[in-house]
Amino acid sequence: MIDVATLLSDLIKIDTTNPPGRERAAVELVASVLGDHGIESQTYAKDPDRPSLVARVTGEGDAPALLVQGHLDVVGVTDQRWAHDPFSGEVIDGWVWGRGALDMKGPIAMMVDALVRLSQGHPPAGDIILCLVPDEEDGGQFGAGYLVTEHPELFEGVHYALGEFGGFPFVFDDVPFSFIQISERVGVGFRVTFRGDPGHASMPVPGGAMGKLGRALVNLDKKHLPVHLTPPTRLMLEAMAPHVSAPTRLAIRGMLDSRTAGAAVAALRSRLGRMENLFRNTATPTIVSGGDKVNVIPAEVTLTLDGRMLPGLDAVTMRDELAELVGVDCDISFSTEHSRMPAEPDMGLFDLLASAVRKMDPGRVPIPYMSPAITDARWFSKLGISCYGFTPMRLPPDFAFEATVHGADERIPVSALRPGSTAYLDVFQRYGRSAGT
Ligand SMILES: [Zn+2]
Known part of the structure; x- marks a missing residue:
């Protein structure tokens, strides 16, 4: 023994x-x-x-x-x-x-x-x-x-x-x-490249690569990728529903209907906590690189994102969702291999x-x-x-x-x-x- x-x-x-x-x-x-x-x-x-x-x-x-x-x-x-x-x-x-x-x-x-x-x-x-x-x-x-x-x-x-x-x-x-x-989400890495006019830092160029990066980071911080109700999450919610209180059951019913799922998840956000991540792909900024001289405005800066994708979804669709959320002129490519x-x-x-x-x-x-x-x-x-x-x-x-x-x-x-x-x-x-x- x-x-x-x-x-x-x-x-x-x-x-x-x-x-x-x-x-x-x-x-x-x-x-x-x-x-x-x-x-x-x-x-x-x-x-x-x-x-x-x-x-x-x-x-x-x-x-x-x-x-x-x-x-x-x-x-x-x-x-x-x-x-x-x-x-x-x-x-x-x-x-x-x-x-x-x-x-x-x-x-x-x-x-x-x-x-x-x-x-x-x-x-x-x-x-x-x-x-x-x-x-x-x-x-x-x-x-x-x-x-x-x-x-x-x-x-x-x-x-x-x-x-x-x-x-x-x-x-x-x-x-x-x-x-x-x-089930679980899968990892998808993204590299986002922002470009703009280079120049000497003594003469600022508004709207350049750094400005685009800044606006993108604010959007990534404030906004969310769209809600998707996937089969594993549906099974989870259906199994939970009979055991929870009547108001929560009502909210779960809202999440189970694709027409109201987005609003229902938003309404229950504070109580869902980390569970909110079961309803959407996420892309978290983790690495910024660009610029190597204090007096030179860089022509290019890159942002690396740690993406997590829901089961059954595909990475190209996720990239399109991300481009919409980032909302500024940029190139988004995959930085890692990804599976489904x-x-x-x-x-x-x-x-x-x-x-x-x-x-x-x-x-x-x-x-x-x-x-x-x-x-x-x-x-x-x-x-x-x-x-x-x-x-x-x-x-x-x-x-x-x-x-x-x-x-x-x-x-x-x-x-x-x-x-x-x-x-x-x-x-x-x-x-x-x-x-x-
Ligand atoms: Zn472990």
Whole structure:
């Protein structure tokens, strides 16, 4: 039997801040824990310091293989004030402290424990494949991106995958929901170029490249891209509606009607918070470059935008939306490669995951959720795999989950670890056996 809290502490003590990641020691630790319990694993690496681990518990062949994936790298802690050392892995007052406790070494410790428990009992219907990767936090080229491109054979026959995030609590309209991630936005980078007459700074040229940049930034700050009601968000709203108060239900009804969705989202803005990002593409200015001499007016300045696009939409349409919002003379090009998420999520696994969450945390209402952020799901979905975010965590009702992920004082209750592992085990054992999966 694995002590899940100790495994998590040990994983946190291995600093896998990305960049540079250097996840090798964490992979070796998991490989040795699995090996101690009779589960073999293989590693695959683009960079020997940054391997991925793949382990498999063989099923009876009654269902396709189920992929369970997670990332061993973490984000940094620069400029954050922590109450305890973020890489100590200390257990204090019943919480395991440290970077990665939630995102996502905690869920990985649960996955490993569940896989070991699974291997000691009756074989599952289909193979359960555990895949732990480096580099999720910095693009995935060394981890999921590498595996999907160079070793697609590892995932042959896989129909569904479980990864981050989902199964964590979220209170909306005083209702304790639990999100199960069924889809996510994709990243699209834009480079916006503004041009104008150059000249000597002693003789100002109004309306030049800098002026256009300024007007564009003001528009990006004040205005929003149009509202789109996508199938995942529709599913989420429909699942929420029966549980919320009558006024909120009315507002949700407004959002579900494409003619009134824009106004309804605007009316509920203050209460939606980050959920507003589920209704539109977003483009956030992050880098400005231009000008290199104090007395020279530049002929050209560029603005880089971090774009996030809703599932089912296409990048060219998003670029047109952006040109309209920016509202000044400029060229907009793509600065990154971009993919598309399918418009319609495959809901075939939802009921099984929801029932596992209900067993773990009976007070919560599991609902489908689309993440405004991106995960490695975008890589695995290239292989036609339907990816869910399922990281079951029984957290206290007042715990600020989303603020703590990537923030200071990341931690998880020791008491959440075994129930999370049990929820995974429940899914592994029932996958391919219960109706609808
Ligand atoms: Zn993560």
